[in-house]
Amino acid sequence: MDLDTLLGDPADPDTLFSYARCAELDRREEFPEEICRELDRLGLPARYVPAEHGGTLTDYPELLDLIRTIARRDLTVAVGHAKSYLGSVSVWVAGGRAQAGAVAADVIAGVPASWGLTERTHGSDLLAGEVRATPVPGGYRVTGEKWLINNATRGSLLSLLARTDPDGGPRGFSLLLIDKRELDGADYTCLPKVPTHGIRGADISGIAFHDAPVPESALIGPEGGGLEVVLKALQLTRTICAGLSLGAADQAIRQAEGFTAERRLYGRLLSEMPHVRRTLGEAHAARFVAEAVTTVAARGIHALPSEMSVISAVTKAFVPARVDELIFACGELLGTRAFLTEVHDHGVFQKLARDHRVVSIFDGNSFVNENALINQFPVLARGYRSGPADGPGLSRLLDLSAAVGGPDHSGFTLVSRGGCGLVQGLQAAVDGLSAPDAERARQRQDLGTVEARARELLAHCDDLHAELAAYAPNPREVPPEAFVLAQRYEWCFAGAAVLQLWLANPGWKDQVWPEAALTYVLARLGSNPDRAIFDRLFDETRERA
Amino acid sequence: MSDSADDLRGWLVQRVASYLEKDPAEISTSVSLTKYGLDSVYAFVMCGDIEDHLNVTLEPTVAWDYRTIDALAEHLDTLGGR
Numbered sequence: 326m327d328l329d330t331l332l333g334d335p336a337d338p339d340t341l342f343s344y345a346r347c348a349e350l351d352r353r354e355e356f357p358e359e360i361c362r363e364l365d366r367l368g369l370p371a372r373y374v375p376a377e378h379g380g381t382l383t384d385y386p387e388l389l390d391l392i393r394t395i396a397r398r399d400l401t402v403a404v405g406h407a408k409s410y411l412g413s414v415s416v417w418v419a420g421g422r423a424q425a426g427a428v429a430a431d432v433i434a435g436v437p438a439s440w441g442l443t444e445r446t447h448g449s450d451l452l453a454g455e456v457r458a459t460p461v462p463g464g465y466r467v468t469g470e471k472w473l474i475n476n477a478t479r480g481s482l483l484s485l486l487a488r489t490d491p492d493g494g495p496r497g498f499s500l501l502l503i504d505k506r507e508l509d510g511a512d513y514t515c516l517p518k519v520p521t522h523g524i525r526g527a528d529i530s531g532i533a534f535h536d537a538p539v540p541e542s543a544l545i546g547p548e549g550g551g552l553e554v555v556l557k558a559l560q561l562t563r564t565i566c567a568g569l570s571l572g573a574a575d576q577a578i579r580q581a582e583g584f585t586a587e588r589r590l591y592g593r594l595l596s597e598m599p600h601v602r603r604t605l606g607e608a609h610a611a612r613f614v615a616e617a618v619t620t621v622a623a624r625g626i627h628a629l630p631s632e633m634s635v636i637s638a639v640t641k642a643f644v645p646a647r648v649d650e651l652i653f654a655c656g657e658l659l660g661t662r663a664f665l666t667e668v669h670d671h672g673v674f675q676k677l678a679r680d681h682r683v684v685s686i687f688d689g690n691s692f693v694n695e696n697a698l699i700n701q702f703p704v705l706a707r708g709y710r711s712g713p714a715d716g717p718g719l720s721r722l723l724d725l726s727a728a729v730g731g732p733d734h735s736g737f738t739l740v741s742r743g744g745c746g747l748v749q750g751l752q753a754a755v756d757g758l759s760a761p762d763a764e765r766a767r768q769r770q771d772l773g774t775v776e777a778r779a780r781e782l783l784a785h786c787d788d789l790h791a792e793l794a795a796y797a798p799n800p801r802e803v804p805p806e807a808f809v810l811a812q813r814y815e816w817c818f819a820g821a822a823v824l825q826l827w828l829a830n831p832g833w834k835d836q837v838w839p840e841a842a843l844t845y846v847l848a849r850l851g852s853n854p855d856r857a858i859f860d861r862l863f864d865e866t867r868e869r870a
Numbered sequence: 871m872s873d874s875a876d877d878l879r880g881w882l883v884q885r886v887a888s889y890l891e892k893d894p895a896e897i898s899t900s901v902s903l904t905k906y907g908l909d910s911v912y913a914f915v916m917c918g919d920i921e922d923h924l925n926v927t928l929e930p931t932v933a934w935d936y937r938t939i940d941a942l943a944e945h946l947d948t949l950g951g952r
Contacts (some may be wrong), residue, residue, distance in 0.1 A: 452910060494902075495910035495934040552910065553931060700911045703918050740914045740930040742921075800889045800912045 326449040328394050331367055333399050335751050336670060340586040347399040347564050348671035354518075354525045356479065357402045364395070364406050365435035373410035375417050375734065378429035385561075386623040389568040396572025400680035401524045403569055408476045409807040411562050411688075412438025415484045417734045419554040420548030424502065431482060439480035441471035441503075442555065449693050451486060451552060452494070456534070457486035460548075464540040465489070465501065470516070472531035472710070475687070478515040479528045486551050498551035501543045503534075511725050513538035520588055523679035557737040560633040562688050563627060563641035570648040573681040574612045577648075580674045581605060581655035584662055588761065595658070599860070604654055606859030609866050611651045611843040613834075615644045617822040617842070620748055621722065628722035629715060629731035631734030635701055635745045641814040642694035645685035652678050695811035699803055700739055705814070706794035708744020709786075712753065723829035748786065748814075751821045754828055756785045773836045775824070778843035778854065785850045789813050813850065820846040837865050880923075882939045885919055891938035899939035910934065920946065 333340035340346075340536060342360045348358050372388055374380020382388060396403040409432050416428045432438060447453040456469030467487055483503040491499035505513065516531035546554045576689075583604060585595035595601050612688075622640040625633055645672075647866065656663035659674060672857035685691060714721045725773050758776045823842040827834060841862040844854045879899055887894040891907055897906070908916070913933035920942075921928055926949060929935075936942040 494904055494937070495931070497912070553934075695913075700914055703915060738930060740917070742927070742930075798889075798912070798915045800908050800915075 326368065328369075328391055329397075332363075332394075332398070342402070344398070344576050344671040344673045347401065347761040348673070348676065349528045351401065351676055352666075354520065356526050356528055357399070357405060360399075361406050362435070364402070365644075369406065370409060370435050371433045372719075373407070373413065374429045374432050376731065378417070378425045378428055378621055380433055381445070382482050384729070385564070385626045385732060386620065386729075389565065389571075389619060389623045392565060392568030393572040393575070396569045397575045398572075400569060400573055400677060400684075403572065404475065404524050404680075404683070405527050407565065407569075409436075409438045410479070410565065411440045412476065412480060412484055414558045414561050415440070415545050415554050416502065418558045418737065419497075419500070419550065420502070421585050424542070424545070428502065430480065436482060437480040438482035438484070439474055439476035441474050441477065441483050441485040443471065443473055445470065445472040446771075449556065449689065452498070454486060454488055454498065455486045455491075457484065457491075458485075458489050458499060458539065460489065464538060464543065467501065467503070467511040467534040467537045467539050470531060470533040471527060472516065474531055475518060476528050477530045477532045477763050478518070483532065484545060486555055489548055495552050496549040499548045500545040500551040501539055502545055503537075503539060503543065504538050505596050508537055511535065521683070523676075523682050525679075531691050536543075544789055553739065554752050556634075559689060560637040560737050561626065561734075563637040563694065564619075564622040564633075566684055567615070567622060567640050567687055569684050570645045570681065571615060571619060573677050573684070574615060574648045574651050576609075576673060577652045577655040578605070578612060579606050580662075580669065581608070581658045584659055584669070585736050601658060602863045603856065603859050604658055604867075605860070606841065606863030607845060607856070608654055609847040609862050610838075610859060613838055614819050614823055614842045614845055615647050615651075617826050618644055620725075620826065621822045624667055624722045624729050629718045629746060630733055631738050632715075632741045632743060632745055632788070633737055634739055635698065635705065635741045636747070638694040638701075639815050639818045641689060641820060642645045642691045642698070642811070644693060645681070648681060649685060652681060692808070695808050696803060697815060698811040699807045701744075702793045702796050702799070702807075702810070703798065704741060704744045705748070706790055706796070708746075708749050709790040709793075711749070713746035714743025714752045714787070715746055719750055720829070722747075723825050725826070725830050725833065745818065747825065748818055750825060751783055751786055753815075754821075754825050755779050757828065773840050774858070775827075775836055775839050775843065778840065778847060779824050780852075781847055781852055782817065782824065782843060782850075784819045785813070785847070785852070786821070789817055816846050816850050820850075835865065837861050875943045878946055879939055879943040881923065882920075882943055885916065886939065889916070897939070899943070902937045903933060903939070904937065 338345035341363050370383055371380045375382045391401055392407055413428050413432050413645045415426050444454055458465040471508045485501045485503050486498055487501055489499040514533045521529055557869050585601050588595045598842050618640055625636045625722045663674050664670050666675055820843055823839055827839040841858045844858050847854045881901045883894050883897050885932050887897050914930045917930050917932050
């Protein structure tokens with residue numbers, strides 16, 4: 326039985342994980358303790374633990390689906406519960422077998438874990454971190470404060486980034502697995518919960534250590550390896566964030582569709598008004614594009630781990646931003662309904678709109694992720710000239726009927742030497758559209774405007790890469806123009822994802838989907854495609870409903 | 871240090887000077903590159919340039935582990951028994 330069914334009808338106030346209860350907890354700024362215990366009971370924590378360490382995580386697309394299912398009901402619950410994955414992922418990436426086994430047992434048993442990276446005055450600037458772990462015989466002494474940490478108070482386990490070399494630098498930090506249960510009460514202080522605009526019930530707090538003793542065995546990876554492990558682990562968590570966004574998008578569209586299909590104004594249903602149909606059609610196109618990017622990222626963890634430094638940065642910069650726009654557009658259709666807190670599924674829309682704002686902020690905001698892309702412009706420009714570095718890997722990624730194989734958590738790297746196979750495969754994909762062989766000819770029957778749109782996308786992509794090739798990285802500061810290039814890259818990536826997933830999976834979606842999705846992408850790349858395709862997409866979704 | 875390490879050192883001085891838009895004479899081979907303002911991420915750009923120049927494959931973090939031009943040149947010289 327699927328998770329959503331197991332969790333019961335969210336509209337029924339008697340269901341444990343209901344809109345009503347989540348709204349009430351939000352009003353009281355209370356952590357959804359009981360709901361998280363229910364998720365524990367249903368075995369969700371084991372899904373965060375790789376099978377090799379005793380859990381049931383074998384397939385990231387599946388994990389993304391679970392996160393999305395929970396986020397659709399309530400983002401606060403999803404953020405609060407999935408934090409145990411973020412708190413333990415560094416161990417899956419770099420920990421030893423014994424360490425991973427012990428952490429796995431705790432996580433599976435429902436022990437909350439958290440990830441201590443940021444500090445009060447340093448935010449994303451991890452190398453400025455001041456929490457010190459001073460080497461002493463047999464281990465470390467930890468002093469200093471981490472702040473705005475999800476689950477800092479509830480979590481028994483904490484993956485902590487601390488300065489092990491007073492001089493700092495990229496090899497001056499290490500990750501330590503802190504087990505609060507092994508510390509004395511005087512060793513640490515949990516800081517008060519911080520009031521927030523959204524995810525009001527989440528445990529967003531902090532923790533201060535006071536010369537706390539930590540054994541050498543707490544090291545995750547080598548001493549000095551902290552930043553590297555964090556940057557690799559973020560490639561996974563940034564992908565997971567897309568699941569949160571998709572869940573929010575599902576609920577936003579559901580609310581807007583439900584309302585416009587029932588509300589009668591000026592003598593007709595809202596959903597009969599051209600502007601409403603177009604807006605909803607575009608929202609569907611936006612979600613489809615976000616799904617395509619997320620699918621590439623989740624399958625990429627398995628099929629192209631060495632390219633995840635690019636793929637995860639695109640995904641985290643792109644998907645939450647598009648879903649924020651989608652929520653805004655749906656909110657306009659809902660009018661005042663988007664603003665009321667107690668009606669329409671207990672104000673679920675205004676709550677998700679507030680809750681979702683945090684997704685584009687945490688785990689690296691858009692600037693951080695676009696900066697990561699900018700730093701890889703040289704390999705992206707070079708790779709574009711030579712095509713996909715790992716053609717078989719790309720094919721496996723794109724073929725949704727192909728098994729991806731278990732994830733290799735040691736396969737990540739800080740720079741994708743081969744660039745980005747997906748974008749580098751666009752030329753061949755477009756060439757394939759006009760290939761003379763029989764199968765292609767048959768496919769062409771159903772191409773509609775896809776071919777023209779695909780050629781337009783390729784032209785944008787060619788222009789962009791000429792600019793990327795001419796970009797000389799500046800060692801001291803990143804010019805604002807580079808961020809515009811990074812954003813154009815994200816759109817090209819998204820278009821390439823839609824086109825190639827559709828081509829690789831005949832029968833997956835009617836051609837109106839890629840037509841509308843490419844229209845959505847091209848409009849943002851500066852073309853002026855005919856947006857009437859969004860109306861057709863709206864009709865298509867109505868027929869399916 | 872071998873001749874090729876000396877060559878490499880000279881080449882690295884040129885590269886670093888060009889990143890920083892400085893005169894190569896201002897670059898010391900024994901000073902940590904981060905002291906010149908080349909940040910942790912810029913090390914990746916330099917790594918790519920070294921890979922292209924020597925036609926080798928390196929860990930992107932090579933300049934995190936070998937922080938001066940001297941240390942880098944010596945390390946690169948020991949690779950592959952060149």
